[in-house]
Amino acid sequence: MDAIVERRKLVKGKVVLIRKSVVQTMSTVNGLFATGKNIIHSSLQFDITKSVSFKLISRTKSSNLLNVAGKVGKETYLENNVSVLRTLGERPEEFDIYFEWDDKDMGIPGAFYVKNLMDDEFLLVSVTLEYPPQTSVTHEHNQKNIQDQNHILDQNLILDQNLILDHIHDQKHIHFDCNSWVHNHKCYKTDRIFFANIPYLPGKSPVQLRVYREEELKNLRGDGTGKREKWDRIYDYDVYNDLGFLDSDAQQDHPILGGLKYPYPRRVRTGRNLIHNNKNDGSYEEPDESYYVPRDENFSQEKVKEFLQLGTKTVAGRIEPLLLSLYLKNTSNEFNGIEELQKMYEGGVDLPLSITANGTPSVIAFPPPHLIKESKFAWMTDEEFAREMIAGVNPAVIRLLKKEELAWPRKIVCSCIQPSTVTKETLEINMDGVKLDEAFADRRLFILDYSEVFMPYLSKINDLPYAKAYATRTFLFLKDDGTLKPLAIQLSKPLRCGCGSSNTESTVVLPADKGVESTIWQLAKAHVTVNDTNYHQLISHWLNTHAVIEPFAIATHRNLSVLHPIYKLLHPHFRDTININSLARKSLINAGSIIEQTFLPGPYSMEMSSAVYKNWVFTDQALPKDLIKRGLAVEDITAPHGLSLAIEDYPYAVDGLEIWSATKKWVQGYVSLYYAEEGAVEGDRELQAWWKEVVEKGHGDLKGQWPKMQSPKDVVETCTTIIWIASALHAAVNFGQYPYGGYIMNRPTQSRRWIPNPGTQEYEEMTNNPQEAFLKTITPKYQTVMDLTVMELLSTHASDEVYLGQRNSLNWTADQHAKQLFAEFTENLGKIEKEISDRNNNQELRNRTGPIKLPYTLLLPTSEPGMTFRGIPNSVSI
Structure with missing residues (x-):
């Protein structure tokens, strides 16, 4: 018997996992009682070595010619019994494990099954095998001398196409980077499977692993039916029918988002029961204490x-x-x-x-916002008002003014109202002697235009009991010193004329620094900022980063195997996104939520974002294309990054282009490792299914305007754009929320008064007490406290955040070439970080700090935990 045991080949492994702490389990009386019962009646619950089993799967040996699936080894359990007390800190635990595995008969491991017999879940962090085995061991793990290691590889396997690239992998270990929660085995239709971290395109995947690869994707897709449970790992699509409705709703209030009438990106399906709303004939998901997200997305x-x-x-x-x-x-x-x-x-x-x-x-x-740490009043200056359009929390809306936009086109249906318009003479008053034609020729005129977004909703908004709002257009001039100067603000709102026709009432306000005119100018700027703040939160932040990224995350899990190199590239950029979006749908953007209570559009907030989404184009989200589309850049092969900026000192664009270029270089190098052969992209069935599903399901309400997925160039541009949206773009529009908006006077979320007309009581109050008039125009106290509280929360980095150029595991891939490229990317980001800091110290670049003396740091890649006003997380994680 001893001789038989000794002849067995044992492969040693190391398992790292995290259990829920006993303290957490016993945090309530019921939990304490339940835990006590488990201790008495089920010793398995606390002896993890008897409760978690593993089986290796070969990537080079099949059972027979008819069954090409990799051979499955014998079941084995963890070793090194660990006491209960060791789990109190919820920290990683390390266990030894020994697999009975004869490489001559079984080949090389490429995957494994794991089965959890406990009631409690655990986080399987990683498994590492010592392979090829350095020694042959007995059942008691006594080391013995063995023959030369060359006997391990069958000579017939050396020529196997799947082993040709092994020279770029770790020759002493096989790593499984897991990072997944494993529930009791009864929760799953099949045992949980994990693959080694060697990337393969589908066509180059070892034949022995293909059936397992496809089966795992099938499990992740689910069958589209039933309510999802907390342990599920199923990714499927649904419309935004979980935002709810209010009893006071009219027929068209709080519509379901998603479909032809109200197009919207898709979110993760939860399968909760539906409630029929007779008012608008819609079916809404019933509320729940917690919203489902796939378990590993928590x-x-x-x-x-x-x-x-x-x-x-x-x-x-x-x-x-x-x-x-x-x-x-x-x-x-x-x-x-x-x-x-x-x-x-x-x-x-x-x-x-x-x-x-x-x-x-x-x-x-509240903590003092960065905006007022140096000066309590510098935010009021025209220079700072304009600077925040290119270096604030919403820097990607301003655009070049076109000649044909100067006189705002409109159809005059009657003679009751003659709207004020911005004319050549109006602008030239404040253009420092520069003529309009010269300014147009030199690309020195810009506009912040919210007329198209707000005007269709202003009648509804202004019917709300608290709202008095305009659709604003702000005209700006680029001065010789590189700063922007506001020239005029046009305030417009719908008006029903005396003859019964619909028209537009517009007022043009010019800069002033004295008397009642200066108060009116400050109020006009406040109305602009209210437009900007609402557009920022609902569109630039929520829609353009959070909402649009979720379909990419869903499609990636449904169609790209964890073995796929593009999965390994993109997966870190979806971390926590599905979870934070579910929390937003539950308490931030739902019917009657904080957004609806404190932001100008109230119950029309999400509907407005749907109207903007109709014109969302994926390719335009790439920073270079966005800048060109807005007229802020033109192609120039002699300029840095191939673009010449209309505003040379444009902090968001200057820093962003460096981040974009570094990211694209990394993605190009990575993609070239796997798609060097002609036709490789079109022949990649997983990649093609992924992109087809993104276009037809995840963003299926948008027809046309999607790039083809035919070449490595398409893959590079697509992946770079996804990474940009999820990382740098989100960082630019998120982590400055409290630093800029924490002082509500600078970025109010509501406007409650129009600018008063002479002869009214409000006009007299404005004249006698400008400060009180300003405060009564913007967000009131309770709404301010709610807004600032949420902003502070959203502007704070978690201590476990993973930033651009970082991975949460050193073994995210076995491809050493990919790791080297990633190290170069990290190094490039470090250089960019220093260059950004150097620019912030350059006094000649006035837009870098502005009158408030606040350097533009939002695109510095790294950060410490907390509200730091810097740092680019890999993903939309907060």
């Missing part, structure tokens, strides 16, 4: 803890006492002057009641 335990701690501190400590105070009518919802607003950042505002046991009055306090 936040890490560490991030959940931080997220809940920060959310509890901010929401419970600010919104609840203020809401209670207002409900009890102990305080007004208006700020009692700028002094009260300032106190929120300087010690806090005392409320006339206490919600604490010791009777101490509650205080509303």
Whole structure:
């Protein structure tokens, strides 16, 4: 018997996993009782070595010619029994494991099955095999001398096409980069499978692994039926029918988003029961305590803890006492002057009641936003107002003014109203002696135009009890010193004339620094900023990054195997996106949510984003194409990155082009490793299925305007654009929210008064007390506290964040060439980070810091945890 055991070939492995802590399990009385019962009745629950089994799968040997699937080895269990106390910290645990595996008979391992017999899930981090085995061991793991290692590889296998590239992989280990939660085996139709981290295109995948590869993709796609459970790993599409509706809704309020009438990107299907709304004949998903996301898309335990701690501190400590105070009518919802607003950042505002046991009055306090750390009033300058259009939190909307746009085209249906328009003479007043034709020729005139987006909804918005809004157009001039100067603001709103016809009422406001005209100018700028803030949050931020990326994440999991090199390239850029989007649908953008309570369009917010999505074009999201489309750049082979910028000191564009170019270089090098052969892209069935599904399902409401997937160039441009949207674009529009918008006067979310007309009570109040008139025009107190609380949360990096140029595992691929290219990418980003810092210290580049003395740091790649006003996470993760 001993001789038989000794002849067995044992392959040693190392398993790293994370269990839920016993402290977490016993955090409630019920949990304590349940845990006690498990200890008494089920010792398996705490002896993980008897509860988790593994079976290796060969990538080079099949059972027979008829069954080409790789041979499956014998079942084995973890070794090294670990005490319960070791799991208290929820930290990784390492176990030894020994597989009975004769390489001559079984070949080389390429995958494994894992089975969890416990009730509790665990996170399988990684498995590493010592392969080829260095020693032959007995069942008791006594080391013995063995023959030369060359006997391990069957000579017939050396010529196998699947082994030709092995020289670029680790020759001493086989790594399985798992990072997946494993539930009890009864939760799955088939045992969980994991593959070694060697990338293969479908056509070059070892034949022994192909059936397993296809089966795993089938499991991830599901069958499109049933309610998803918390342990599921199923990725499927659905429309936005989970935002809910209100009892007070009219027939067209809160429509379902997705379809011909209200096109929208798709989100992950949850399969919850539907509620029929008789008012608009729509079927909505019923609310739930938590929204399903595929199990591996959940936040890490560490991030959940931080997220809940920060959310509890901010929401419970600010919104609840203020809401209670207002409900009890102990305080007004208006700020009692700028002094009260300032106190929120300087010690806090005392409320006339206490919600604490010791009777101490509650205080509303916020950290000082970066915007006012150097100066409390520099944000009011025209230079800063304009600078934030190219270096603020919404820097990708401003565009070059076209001659034909100068007189805003409109159909005048009657003579009751003659709208004011911006004319040549209007602009030249403030153009420092430069004539209009000269300015057009030199590309020095720009516009921030929100007329097309807001005008169709202004009648509805202005019928809301709190809203008085315009659609704004701001005209700007590029000065000789490289800064932008606002020339005029056009404020427009719908008007029903005396004759009963619909028309547009427009007013043009010019810059002024004295008297009542200066107050009107400041109010006009505030209305522009309200447009900009709402467009930023609903379109630039939510729609253009969060919503549009989710279909790519879904399609990737459904169609690209974890073995696929493009999966390995893109997967880090979807981390936490599905989870944060589900949280947004549950509490931020749903019917009656924070967005609807505090932002100008209220119940029409998401419908407005749908109207903009109709014109969304994927290829235009590439930064160079975006800049060219907006007239902010022209192609120039002699210029850096092949573009000549209309505004040379355009921080978002200058920094962004460097990030874009470095990313594209990395993607080009990576893609070339796998698609060197002619026809390789068109012949890649997984890639073609992926792209077809993105276009026809994930973004199926948009017809046409999609690139073909026919060449390596198409793959490079597509993947670079996806990475750009998920990383740098999101960072640019997200992590400056609180630094710029935390001071509500700079970026108000609501406008509650139009600019008053002479002879009215509001005009007199504006004349006598400009500050009070300004505060009564913008977001009131309760809505401000809600907005700032959310902004602070969304502007904060988690401690486990993974940034551009980083991976959460060193063994994300076995391809050493790919790792070297990635190391070069990381090095390039480090150089870019230094160059950005150098530019910020260049006093001649006035747009880098502006009057508020706040350097543009949003596209610095790295960051520490917290609200740092910098850092580019790999993904839309917050």
